[in-house]
Amino acid sequence: MAWLTGLPLAVDLVLGTTLLWLAWRALSSPDLFQAVALFIAFGVILGLVWARLDTIDIALAEIALGAGVTGALLLAALSQLQPAEVDARAAPSATGANEHQAGQPGQTAETADADEAQHKPAVFRALLAAVMGLLLLAALFGLGLVTWQLWEPSSGLTQQVNTHLPESGVEHPVTAVLLNFRGYDTLLEIAVLLLALIGVWSLATASNLGDTTPEPVLAALSRLLAPLMILVAAYLVWVGAHAPGGAFQAGSVLGAAGVLLRLSGWRLPAGAAGWPLRLVLALGVAVFAFIGIAVIGLGEPLLGYPTAWAKHAILVIELAATLSIGAILASLFIGGRP
Amino acid sequence: MLPSGAVWTAALVFTPLLAALACFLAPRAANWIGLLAAGLTTLAAATMVPTLMTDGPLRIAVGGWGAPLGIDLYADGLSAVLLLMTAVVGLGVSAFAPAYFGAHPQQRPWFWPLWLILWAALNGLYLSADLFNLYVMLELLGLSAAALTALSGGGPALNAAMRYLLVSLLGSAAYLLGVALLYHAHATVDIALLGARIEPGMLANAALAVMFAGLMLKTALFPFHFWLPPAHAGAPAPVSALLSALVIKGSFYLLLRLWLDLFGDLSRLLPELIGLLGAVAVLWGALQALQQQRLKLMIAYSTVAQIGYLFLAFPLAGGLNGTTAWRAVVYLALAHGLAKAAMFLSAGALLRFAHHDRIADLDRAVHRLPLTLTAFVLAGVSIMGLPPSGGFVGKWLLLEAAFQQDRWGLAVVVLLGGVLAAAYVFKVVGYAFTPTAIAQEAESVPLSMQWSALLLALGAILLGFAAPLLLPLLDVGAPFEPIVGMPS
Numbered sequence: 001m002a003w004l005t006g007l008p009l010a011v012d013l014v015l016g017t018t019l020l021w022l023a024w025r026a027l028s029s030p031d032l033f034q035a036v037a038l039f040i041a042f043g044v045i046l047g048l049v050w051a052r053l054d055t056i057d058i059a060l061a062e063i064a065l066g067a068g069v070t071g072a073l074l075l076a077a078l079s080q081l082q083p084a085e086v087d088a089r090a091a092p093s094a095t096g097a098n099e100h101q102a103g104q105p106g107q108t109a110e111t112a113d114a115d116e117a118q119h120k121p122a123v124f125r126a127l128l129a130a131v132m133g134l135l136l137l138a139a140l141f142g143l144g145l146v147t148w149q150l151w152e153p154s155s156g157l158t159q160q161v162n163t164h165l166p167e168s169g170v171e172h173p174v175t176a177v178l179l180n181f182r183g184y185d186t187l188l189e190i191a192v193l194l195l196a197l198i199g200v201w202s203l204a205t206a207s208n209l210g211d212t213t214p215e216p217v218l219a220a221l222s223r224l225l226a227p228l229m230i231l232v233a234a235y236l237v238w239v240g241a242h243a244p245g246g247a248f249q250a251g252s253v254l255g256a257a258g259v260l261l262r263l264s265g266w267r268l269p270a271g272a273a274g275w276p277l278r279l280v281l282a283l284g285v286a287v288f289a290f291i292g293i294a295v296i297g298l299g300e301p302l303l304g305y306p307t308a309w310a311k312h313a314i315l316v317i318e319l320a321a322t323l324s325i326g327a328i329l330a331s332l333f334i335g336g337r338p
Numbered sequence: 339m340l341p342s343g344a345v346w347t348a349a350l351v352f353t354p355l356l357a358a359l360a361c362f363l364a365p366r367a368a369n370w371i372g373l374l375a376a377g378l379t380t381l382a383a384a385t386m387v388p389t390l391m392t393d394g395p396l397r398i399a400v401g402g403w404g405a406p407l408g409i410d411l412y413a414d415g416l417s418a419v420l421l422l423m424t425a426v427v428g429l430g431v432s433a434f435a436p437a438y439f440g441a442h443p444q445q446r447p448w449f450w451p452l453w454l455i456l457w458a459a460l461n462g463l464y465l466s467a468d469l470f471n472l473y474v475m476l477e478l479l480g481l482s483a484a485a486l487t488a489l490s491g492g493g494p495a496l497n498a499a500m501r502y503l504l505v506s507l508l509g510s511a512a513y514l515l516g517v518a519l520l521y522h523a524h525a526t527v528d529i530a531l532l533g534a535r536i537e538p539g540m541l542a543n544a545a546l547a548v549m550f551a552g553l554m555l556k557t558a559l560f561p562f563h564f565w566l567p568p569a570h571a572g573a574p575a576p577v578s579a580l581l582s583a584l585v586i587k588g589s590f591y592l593l594l595r596l597w598l599d600l601f602g603d604l605s606r607l608l609p610e611l612i613g614l615l616g617a618v619a620v621l622w623g624a625l626q627a628l629q630q631q632r633l634k635l636m637i638a639y640s641t642v643a644q645i646g647y648l649f650l651a652f653p654l655a656g657g658l659n660g661t662t663a664w665r666a667v668v669y670l671a672l673a674h675g676l677a678k679a680a681m682f683l684s685a686g687a688l689l690r691f692a693h694h695d696r697i698a699d700l701d702r703a704v705h706r707l708p709l710t711l712t713a714f715v716l717a718g719v720s721i722m723g724l725p726p727s728g729g730f731v732g733k734w735l736l737l738e739a740a741f742q743q744d745r746w747g748l749a750v751v752v753l754l755g756g757v758l759a760a761a762y763v764f765k766v767v768g769y770a771f772t773p774t775a776i777a778q779e780a781e782s783v784p785l786s787m788q789w790s791a792l793l794l795a796l797g798a799i800l801l802g803f804a805a806p807l808l809l810p811l812l813d814v815g816a817p818f819e820p821i822v823g824m825p826s
Contacts, residue, residue: 124564127561128561128564131561131562135508135512135551135555138512138547138548138551141544141547154522154523154525155525156521156522156525157406157407157525157526160406160407161407164403164407180401180403181401181403181407181408182408182409182470182471183400183401184400184401184409184471185409185470185471185474188462188471188474188475188478189474191355191455191458191478192474192477192478192481194362195452195455195478195481195482195485196481198362198448198451198452198455198485199452199481199482199484199485199488201448202445202448202452202485202488202489203485203488203491203496275363275364278362278363279363281362282359282362282363285355285359286356286359289352289355289356293348293352296344296345296348300402301344301398301399301400301401301402302344302347302348302398302400302401303400303401304400304401304402304403305401
């Protein structure tokens with residue numbers, strides 16, 4: 001049985017080598033579609049690596065968000081990029097002229113400024129390249145040091161988190177950190193997601209992605225899968241209190257359900273695409289902030305839930321956050337304001 | 339009993355954040371919600387001043403956990419003056435925006451939520467004592483700033499915004515890498531705890547290198563300034579004002595904090611290098627500004643030069659009376675915030691007036707748009723550093739520190755930068771007096787646009803008289819004194 005002891009090491013070696021190889025191939029691939037596919041595979045393998053390191057929460061998040069959501073977003077961007085590239089090759093001068101005619105007179109003057117800044121002498125470009133090279137070298141130097149330091153394991157704040165876990169209202173340390181000990185960060189991270197969507201919506205209206213009649217297989221599959229995914233999302237929120245799971249993972253499953261429904265031809269009713277949709281998108285930040293501020297009135301510090309009902313507060317916040325994260329991710333995939 | 343200070347700290351971050359949500363939900367009422375939020379946030383910033391002056395610096399444990407488990411907020415004099423400057427500039431730009439976006443109605447519903455989130459991020463940044471929380475603030479700040487840059491649409495603006503976004507993400511990633519290093523070694527991300535635990539060595543140096551590289555990129559210190567002129571000049575005028583006056587101050591503040599509380603004693607060479615880059619930025623930026631044909635690009639290059647001044651304090655800080663150098667550059671940052679916002683808003687008013695911003699074709703703008711040109715000149719006085727402006731106080735203190743340490747080279751750079759600034763400001767004024775051969779059409783400019791620029795410029799001048807009030811506020815909590823127990 002001596003050969004079995006070497007097995008974990010062999011698995012780790014294979015995972016590590018595959019990860020590096022996928023990363024290199026994704027970066028070097030000239031075909032964008034292939035690069036995205038390799039990136040998704042990279043995310044899945046990275047998730048397995050996290051699982052091997054006994055960090056199930058990060059593994060779940062990496063596969064759901066890193067591979068799943070990011071992959072879907074990249075594919076959606078790619079599908080919009082390719083027609084644009086063909087258009088640009090067909091009529092390069094026409095698009096350039098349109099840009100200048102489309103703007104207001106004042107705008108044309110403002111955007112023309114930036115035009116001038118585009119033409120820089122070669123010396124400047126060389127300088128730029130040198131600076132960027134130096135910056136990258138600095139980053140690589142730091143990275144090398146990180147790996148070197150990681151040989152000595154560091155327990156970080158694990159001890160402290162475990163000591164205060166009973167006061168947090170949940171039994172899973174990751175959820176306790178995300179929703180209670182460092183809830184302020186999480187509140188603002190949900191705001192970052194919403195901000196990204198506001199940024200995307202400020203740029204364009206939604207494309208007609210998936211407006212063609214869906215294939216019957218896809219339609220049948222989505223009727224089967226969508227309710228199941230909603231159920232899985234609900235389970236993930238609930239289980240987050242005592243095991244790996246929580247709002248971000250659940251939200252990404254919910255978002256995936258939204259993407260699937262959209263691709264199989266389902267549309268939000270016209271009445272729901274206005275403020276009701278916006279309300280769902282903003283709900284996570286609003287509920288989190290409201291509870292966090294309301295506790296000040298009870299004499300607690302900002303975002304300090306009284307231990308007695310911390311569990312309920314966290315569940316309400318997680319439910320609202322899951323809905324918002326799901327809606328935001330699906331809206332990001334669709335790509336523009338409705 | 340309410341926990342002391344918790345209310346106004348919460349108000350400073352959550353008023354703009356919740357108002358941004360309200361603007362997103364009710365876009366038609368965005369102007370009113372935005373103006374109300376601007377007023378309330380300014381009020382919260384003003385309430386903070388007497389509390390700090392009587393009770394000293396304030397530390398608040400969010401959620402009651404306390405560092406290192408939870409996140410701490412910390413406000414001292416340095417945070418306070420920057421929060422105040424942000425509030426004043428924010429109020430001015432908010433007053434300018436409704437009339438400006440009246441002519442660009444498709445941009446208005448997006449300007450408000452993005453700008454209010456940006457404001458929340460800046461206030462959160464100045465209040466945070468936690469390196470990871472600061473990273474989240476940098477993310478909010480960078481994303482909202484990039485989205486605002488893209489607001490005017492069109493190829494060049496989108497290009498500039500995309501480049502800005504990538505630069506901003508690269509800077510944040512480098513910063514985060516440093517945070518990871520420090521957390522791994524010292525098991526905390528609280529700045530005060532880290533300050534006590536950090537020790538010279540490979541790891542601290544690597545963290546210093548990546549964090550400073552990332553933040554200097556975000557602050558656009560020469561030669562990392564390449565992204566700034568197209569982004570700041572291509573954005574709509576109120577956004578340009580926010581980017582130049584406020585956003586780069588956020589990352590500069592973080593650099594300053596890290597240096598004062600963590601890294602100040604690690605390197606003798608680095609401050610000299612940073613000072614050198616600052617000196618080159620002062621001269622290079624001013625020379626570039628002098629060559630520009632477009633008003634907004636000129637103002638953007640002037641920002642590159644003014645950022646340079648902020649870094650001249652690093653080589654002076656270690657020497658005799660080094661705290662004077664820190665006070666000087668913080669004062670310069672405040673003065674630049676007010677003056678540069680006024681300049682970009684005047685440029686916005688001039689653009690509305692003439693539909694172009696070619697400096698050579700300003701065509702007697704002085705007679706036709708006197709309020710706006712007055713605002714531009716007053717702001718220029720502060721940028722040049724002439725008495726009695728805020729810029730003068732800053733440069734005076736900086737020169738004082740340089741003379742005390744016999745750093746004549748730095749003193750010459752400070753003076754030469756002022757002369758060059760005078761050259762590019764007077765170039766604009768000269769053309770504004772000159773009639774052009776072809777008579778030009780002009781559109782009337784709403785008074786709210788002209789007055790908000792003028793009041794901000796007056797603020798930059800009044801800042802020169804406010805030194806006896808502001809300098810004691812700045813010293814609350816002694817942000818520039820070396821930490822006890824560490825070699826200085």
